[in-house]
Amino acid sequence: MSEPTDPILEFQAVNTYYGDLHVLKNVCYTIGRGEIVSLLGGNASGKSTTMKTIMGVVRPASGRVLFDGAEIQDMPTSERVRRGIAPVLEARRLFPRMTVYENLEMGAYTRPKGAGFAQDLERVYTLFPRVQERRGQIAGTLSGGEQQMVAIGRALMARPRLICMDEPSMGLSPLYVEQVFDIIRHINAQGTTIFMVEQNASMALSIAHRAYVLQTGQVVLSGTAKDLRENPAIREAYLGELQVPGAA
Amino acid sequence: MKILPALRRRFAAIPAARRRQLGLLLLTVAVLAFPFVHDNDADIDSMANAAAYAMLALGLNIVVGFAGLLDLGYAAFFAIGAYFYGVFTxxxxxxxxxxxxxxxxxxxxxxxxxxxxxxxxxxxLSFWLALPVAALVAAGFGVLFGAPTLRLRGDYLAIVTLGFGEIVPIVARNVDSVTNGAAGLNGVQAPKLFGWSFGIDAMPYYYVSIGLVALLIFVSIRLRDSRIGRAWMAIREDEVAASTMGVHLVRLKLLAFATGAAFAGLTGVFYVAKLQTATPEMFGFPVSTMVLVMVVLGGMGSVWGVVLGAAVLQLLQSWFLPDLTAWTHAFGELVGNAWLQRVDFVESVELIFGIILVVMMLFRRDGLIPATRKTPALSFAAQNVAGVQRGGFVGLERIGRWRNGSGNALEVRGVTVRFGGLIALNKVFLTVPAGGVVAVIGPNGSGKSTLFNAITGLVPAQEGSIHFEGAEILGLKPHAILARGVARTFQNIRLFPNLTVLENVLIGQHARLTTGPVGAVLRLPRTRAEEAAATRRAHDIIALFGNRLAPRAGQTVSGLSYANRRRVEVARALATRPRILLLDEPTAGMNPAETLELAEQIKSLNGLGLTILLIEHKLDVVTRLADTVVVLDHGEKITEGKPDEVRRNEEVLRAYLGRAVREAIHV
Amino acid sequence: MTTFDLFLQQAINGLSLGAMYALLALGFTLVYGILELINFSHFNVFMVGSFIALWTLQQFGLFGQETILVGLPLAGVLLVTFTVTMLATGVIGVGIERFLLRPLRDVKGPAAMITTIGVSYILFNIILLTVGADSKNFPNPLPPLQIAIGGAVLRLREVLIWIIATLLMLALTFFVQRTKLGRAMRATAQDPEAARMMGVEVDRVIMTAFFLGSALAGASGLIFGLYYNFTSFLIGFNAGLRGFTAAVLGGIGNVPGAMLGGLIIGLVEAFGGQLIGSAWADVIIFAILVLVLVFRPAGLLGRLAPNRS
Incomplete structure (x- = not known):
């Protein structure tokens, strides 16, 4: 497998624990600048812990996390956001009693308001006209799909170089899933690297360049999306954990 | 100089149980001999006071330590017992x-x-009669105060009890006709024994107090090590899990509150009989706090710990601080410092209480004698005593077969669950035939766990009905649903983390055992037999998983691996003697070999006749186990059928796999 | 006095008490809204605040009720006293959070709450041991202006208390609604983990909540002194229980709720004390607390606590 030559994010032998539970076991990832990389695996395999380790919500017990060549594993979350990592959280996690606009403001929290705020807002509104329509509405009253758009818009407001997405398709109807994945592609084409946890393996592999497969906290497979799609073992075990009928 | 190590070795050679007996014997002798060795009335009186506070601490320990209910107004029950005896004598x-x-x-x-x-x-009223009666009266007030408030969240309970604790002295102060108000009751009678009055000599009170402390220690330990105590600890560890394991939350919380109140009522009688007066100030917030400090210092949930905590604090006040003050004054005189000559440490005892609370919370939350000790991890050798049994269960014949009628075990009819504006389940129908295996699949967020929560009574459904073995269970409380035979596991594992594997599995049997508080204390042969049978069965169930769990039965769950926690959860659910088992992603976090092993084990349970409803993502597991697969998406059932049919259903593919596969199919 | 006069007089008293309780309730609500912690140390931060105010006034040579100030000197003294008191209690609150509560932030169970009880006890006894048990005369430099409304009397001090409390509450509302840190505070209260991932320094937000809450408790303690003309080491318990009840009544975690709850509790105390007797005021307040918790735990305006996943 071809490792990217210009990594933006690297995990080097990361071990993370919750109490006595060993959740990530010697995990290594390399995410190249400009890539979409998917992280696959079942529930409780360590996917969300990976996201939390990147964002600094949990700290690894050992190993290094590099962003842009700098060690970030001991940095506070706010510093990581400032350096250009933004999350799209599992189940959206908007601030439910704030307006859409205030949620977007929160996305830009680490940046001084003058610095291109209006420009970024414009970009989000262009990407999601729906979000502009709803900007005064309380976020908790939006539909699931609208919330996901706001969540992605909120991440963009940080003007990130890397977006970490935790199950962007969760709970969305197929129509919205397609829209969301189109947007992800579009954002990536504009130069933002995407690291995405997805349970929906086929979907994730269809837009990713490369992917890692996580099982009980260990990386058991990695490769280009194309290779993984065609790997019969992967088809059997991870492609949405459903087989494509008649082997497509 | 070689005698000491030799003695220590000799001591270490004695078995632990024997050592404990020996220690207890020495302690008893020391306590009984104290007044003869140290014939000072004031000191004996201090010891009797310490004993009274130990009684209070033991009572509060049941509420705070065992059941985890923070009661900041505990002295209210002390006052009730005290005024009861005071008024009637x-x-x-x-x-x-x-x-x-x-x-x-x-x-x-x-x-x-x-x-x-x-x-x-x-x-x-006779002192001896007043003791049990006041305990009952205080317990009654415990139920009265507890009934409306024990449903509240834990932190609210703290403030409500604080208020109760404040109101009782206010009432005592203002109902002059009964309590003589702030001036206090006077002329309370001293206890009499065969016509001989205790009077004001400290010695008889001392022995009575020692007897009462011994009694309350005995009761505490008996309760702790019983079905009741286990249920309390389950509530403390995880209320939701406790209720789905059959623990009647309100009843057991009330029981803890009432038992704690009874201890305080009893102590009130003793204390007032000893002082022969009762004033409202004796029962204010400072007293409640002091007892709390004793429990915190000794160790919440630790019977011997809280007795030690009470003794340390009381003796600190009556012995050590006065001495320290005297020494400091002398030292001040020596160095000519006016402040040192004036300082009075006895006055600052409450300051010390505050400092103890803060310091203990920051540095030693488990107290001087922790209630639970961390069990050491298994040695490498112990982990390798026998080959791991793969596939199937070991010794399945010991847990018996299930007898099922024909027809449907579970019928979910048109159930709708809404959270605010969000529809989590929309008119879902689902049928599980007796003895069958039904799997529910669907993407994350499609409502699978909500369905389980609705069936087990954790979330209310706005529409529909759920019948189990022909009877409606929708609207029942979780413990009642468990009692009917519906047991479950949780996707995010909800074990009782600070309890051992064995204790977790024993709590699973709560609803199938009958021992009540009285039975637990008396521990008659029937109770002993029940407890022995329960333990035997728990070991049988644990042994099903071979040496995965059996060698770890005595370990606290928090030290187990993910896969083993899943196994303990299944074991705990099996211990409830379920008629249907609801498994929520039982193999999540397991590797393929472990997954296969658990799938085989579930299959063998089904082979014995157990009905199973399963949430699962891994399709090979579903195919292997399920007769019928139900697919949920966005809270709606989109299809249902045999595993093979469902796998070919296009709508399923769309929901599950999205565009990529559809393109692959259509291209 | 006619019944109506009496009614009016109690309304005036109740609004003044209410202003005091509302300020106190805000501290409970700010901290609870973010940490879901009942901060018992707040009871006695309030009490300590009244002593800091007393000390500050004494530095101006004000001791009893004899010295009267007017005009700029009065405004200056009040401004300095409020500022010093609020800064000092704010710093105490921040210290409690930083050194005693932050190490327990991730500890489950009642450890943090028990710690606040301990802290409350420590503050209480420090004042008892240093200042003494007798209550202290609290200086009141306000000129004895008053107007009669029928048989009821409205004094300058009540008007002043209302104005100051209103200004403080407006300032807090502005802060929470309109500033970046205020927005971060609301975000943290709604979803601490998500807020953190947006780059919010949650530690700083929590510290701010403690600072503001404690500063308002200090202001409340000063108002207590101005209103009652005395202070004592004992005042924290009753006022604290009322402040907390006010927060719960309004909907804990809810800033406007705390203000509304405070006013209601103040009025209830004034009228209840009049009708039933002040000895039972505690019982009435407490009955309200229990009834609200049992029948409407979300309070009047809705409980706003973090969504924890």
Missing amino acids: SFQVMPLWSEGWAPLAALGLVEKMSQGGPELVHFT
Whole structure:
């Protein structure tokens, strides 16, 4: 497998624990600048812990996390956001009693308001006209799909170089899933690297360049999306954990 | 100089149980001999006070330590016991005499009196009778105060009890006719034994207090090590999990509150009989706090710990601080420092209490004698005693077979669950035939766990009905649903983390055992037999998983691996003697070999006749186990059928796999 | 006095008490809204605040009720006293959070709450041991202006208390609604983890909540002194229980709720004390607390606590 030559994010032998539970076991990832990389695996395999380790919500017990060549594993979350990592959280996690606009403001929290705020807002509104329509509405009253758009818009407001997405398709109807994945592609084409946890393996592999497969906290497979799609073992075990009928 | 190590080795060679007995014996002798060795009335009196506070600490320990309910107004029950005895043995309340009182007079509970005026009734309740009666009265008030408030969240309970604790002294201060207000009750009678009054000599009180402390320690330990104590600890660890394991939350919380109150009521009688007066100030917030400090210092949930905590604090006040003050004064005189000559440490005892609370919370939350000790991890050798049994269960014949009628075990009919505006389940129908295996699949967020929560009574459904073995279970409380035979596991594992594997599995049997609080304390042969059978069964169930769990039965769950926690959860659910088992992603976090092993085990349970409803993502597991697969998406059932049919259903593919696969299919 | 006069007089008293309780309730609500922690140390931060105010006034040579100030000197003294008191209690609150509560942030169970009880006890006894048990005369430099409304009397001090409390509450509302840190505070209260991932320094937000809450408690303690003309080491318990009840009544975690709850509790105390007797005021307040918790735990305006996943 071809490792990217210009990594933006690297995990080097990361071990993370919750109490006595060993959740990530010697995990290594390399995410190249400009890539979409998917992280696959079942529930409780360590996917969300990976996201939390990147964002600094949990700290690894050992190993290094590099962003842009700098060690970030001991940095506070706010510093990581400032350096250009933004999350799209599992189940959206908007601030439910704030307006859409205030949620977007929160996305830009680490940046001084003058610095291109209006420009970024414009970009989000262009990407999601729906979000502009709803900007005064309380976020908790939006539909699931609208919330996901706001969540992605909120991440963009940080003007990130890397977006970490935790199950962007969760709970969305197929129509919205397609829209969301189109947007992800579009954002990536504009130069933002995407690291995405997805349970929906086929979907994730269809837009990713490369992917890692996580099982009980260990990386058991990695490769280009194309290779993984065609790997019969992967088809059997991870492609949405459903087989494509008649082997497509 | 070689004697000491030799002695230590000799001591270490004695078995632990024997060592404990020996220690207890030495302690008993020391306590009984104390007044003879140290014949100082004031010191004996201090010890009796310490014992009274130890009794209070033991009571609060049941509420705070065992059941995890933070009670900041515990002294209210102390006051109730105290005033009960005080009022019925003093000259405060004296109704007019009538012949109706004669039977009570014959029993020695009242006397006819006249002080020149009309004939009056003087209550002369015996101390020995007052002890149990006041305990019951205080327990009654415990139920009265607890019933409306024990449903509240834990932190709200703290503030409500704080208020109760404040109100009782206010009432005592303002209901002059009964309590003589702020001046306090006077002339409370000293206890009598065969006509001999205890008077004001400290010695008899000391022995009574020692006897009462011993009694309450005994009761505490018996309760702790019983079905009741286990249920309390389950509530403390995880209320939701406790209720789905059959623990009646309100009833057991009330029982803890009432038991704690009874201890305090008893202590109130003793304390007032000893002081022969009762004033509202004796029962204010500072007293509640002091008892809490004792429990925190000794160790929440630790019976011997709280006794030690009470003794340390009481003796600190009556012995150490006065001495320290005297020494400091002398030192101040020596160095000519005026402040040192004035300082009084006894006055600052409450400051010390505050500091103890803060320091203990920051540095030693488990107290001086922690209730639970961390079990050491298994040695490498112990982990390798036997080959791991793959596939299937070991010793399945010991847990018996299930007898099922024909027809449907579970029928979910048109169930709708809404959270605010969000529809989590929309008119879902689902049928599980008796003895069958039904799997529910669907993407994350499609409502699978909500369905389980609705079936087990954790979330209310706005529409529909759920029948289990022909009877409606929708609207029942989780413990009642468990009692019908519906047991479950949780996707995010909800074990009782600080309890051992064995204790977790024993709690699973809660609803199938009958021991009540009285039975737990008396521990008659029937209770012993029940407990022995329960333990045997728990070991049988644990042994099903071979040496995955059996060698770890005594370990706390928090030290187990993910896969083993899943196994303990299945074991705990099996212990409830379920008629249907609801498994929520039982193999999540397991590797393929472990997954296969658990799938085989579930299959063998089904082979014995157990009905199973399963949430699962891994399709090979679903195919292997399920007769029928139900697919949920966005809270709606989109299809249902045999595993093979469902796998070919296009709608399923769309929901699950999205566009990529559809393109692959259509291209 | 006619019944109506009496009614009016109690309304005036109740609004003043209410202003005091509302300020106190805000501290409970700010901290609870973010940490879901009942901060018992707040009871006695309030009490300590009244002593800091007393000390500050004494530095101006004000001791009893004899010295009267007017005009700029009065405004200056009040401004300095409020500022010093609020800064000092704010710093105490921040210290409690930083050194005693932050190490327990991730500890489950009642450890943090028990710690606040301990802290409350420590503050209480420090004042008892240093200042003494007798209550202290609290200086009141306000000129004895008053107007009669029928038989009821409205004094300058009540008007002043209302104005100051209103200004403080407006300032807090502005802060929470309109500033970046205020927005971060609301975000943290709604979803601490998500807020953190947006780059919010949650530690700083929590510290701010403690600072503001404690500063308002200090202001409340000063108002207590101005209103009652005395202070004592004992005042924290009753006022604290009322402040907390006010927060719960309004809907804990809810800033406007705390203000509304405070006013209601103040009025209830004034009228209840009049009708039933002040000895039972505690019982009435407490009955309200229990009834609200049992029948409407979300309070009047809705409980706003973090969504924890």
